[in-house]
Amino acid sequence: MFQEILNRVYDVVGCDRMYVELKLFMRYPMPGKYVPIALEDDESLSAMWLSVTQTSAMAMEEHVDSDRDEDDDARNNDKAIKAGVPSQDWLRVDEVDQRTRVASLQQLKNFVKAWSISRNQMFRVLESEPTKYVIECARKEVCHCPWRLRAIMTKSFSFKIVRYVGPHASNCLGDITCGDHPLISSDFVADLIEDFIRTDPSFKVQSILTFVKNQYQFSITYKRAWLAKQKAISNIFGDWDKSYQELPDGTHLYGKYKGKLLIAMGTDANFQLFPLAFAVVEEESTEDWSWFLACIRRSVTDRKDLCVISDRHRGILAAMNEP
Incomplete structure (x- = not known):
């Protein structure tokens, strides 16, 4: 095509x-x-x-x-x-005044990083707290550069820049000549590609490398791009380990009839759950699990190479090893 x-x-x-x-x-x-x-x-x-x-x-x-x-x-x-380059507001960061606001501390950090990367500049963090963020030029001593920014959290939980000194000194020129920029971290790239990953989780690492190169004229390593993708997936869909911990393997019944209720569920196109099969077992034996899995195989799907996520109960393992 x-x-x-x-x-x-x-x-x-x-x-x-x-x-x-x-x-x-x-x-x-x-x-x-x-x-x-x-x-x-x-x-x-x-x-x-x-x-x-x-x-x-x-x-x-x-x-x-x-x-x-x-x-x-x-x-x-x-x-x-x-x-x-970053949004037009931050192209004019040299004109920032006390009316400048951003939604969150993370957004503030990303915007300042984006602006600095696009101009091949560096800064160092003096204070980074949940309610305060202060940075200054990394070449302050060498170039006598006065560039400095201070922001605090407002009552509405947004961040407001309360003090800004700029632009950089005339002799404070970008000196990062290597292909990589220290500010382009995996966390920074993860935020950049979040929209891509949300639209297409299979977005290729090579495409991330191309995107960063086109965006900032700097290159990053394949490993950093891969790590950024994993972080973006985790930010959007949740952490793999935490998601597994929240996965229920069964519900105990405490009424007149004891046992455990087992349910196999699916997801439709609207991400709504619906039951495929259910059963009540008195104990999680090999026989019970074999019967339950056989019902799914017979009535729901007979596809091969299905992935079964479980707590590795002995009954499940024994049932899975049966023909």
């Missing part, structure tokens, strides 16, 4: 493949900006379609880039850089 679309674009544009290489990007809508994500294969094309159909942001469009015209390249690169 992707190759067919690319061929069609070549036909419409009228380019010769021998001299011109076309690249396709989707412009993914984020708060206050669009983020360019490369379309390279059928999987990335499917992810774009999934994003269009499952989110309200229908304004995605394809962006065609070529090396046919250097002026066009310059304009396209400028557009990509503008699309990759």
Whole structure:
């Protein structure tokens, strides 16, 4: 499918493949900006379609880039850089005054990091408490830079910047020349890609690497991108271990009839639970579990390679090992 679309674009544009290489990007809508994500294969094309159909942001469009015209390249690169920087409010962080507010401390941290990364700057944290956040330029002593920011929590639990000194000193220039930036942590990237993961949990790690590169012109390691994805999944869907602990394996009956109520449940398209099978057993023996699992196999599904999550009760293990 992707190759067919690319061929069609070549036909419409009228380019010769021998001299011109076309690249396709989707412009993914984020708060206050669009983020360019490369379309390279059928999987990335499917992810774009999934994003269009499952989110309200229908304004995605394809962006065609070529090396046919250097002026066009310059304009396209400028557009990509503008699309990759933080929201417009934080592009003017040098003009921040005491009216500036953000919803939470985490949002404040992310915005300051995004602004600093986009300008190749560094800061150090002086105070970081639930109700207060104070930072200053990391080159204060070397460059005599006065850059400093102080924010506190308000009565409405939002954060308000109460003191800001800026911009950075004229001699305080970005000196991070390596491909990576210390502020681009896995937690920071997890917040950036949360919308992607919520739309498509199978969003590829390679796409995360491309996204960060397009967003901030810095590269991160594969391991950090993978870890960021795991954190984003945990933030959205919950921690794997905690979720397993909340999974009930049965309900004890305390009325006239003793025993345990076992229920197999499914989830429909609206994420509503409905029972598939239930049974009351007097004890969790191999015989009881064999009968219950056989009922599911016969009446619910006979598919192979099903994943069974359990507390590894001896009766379950013995039943699972039976033909």
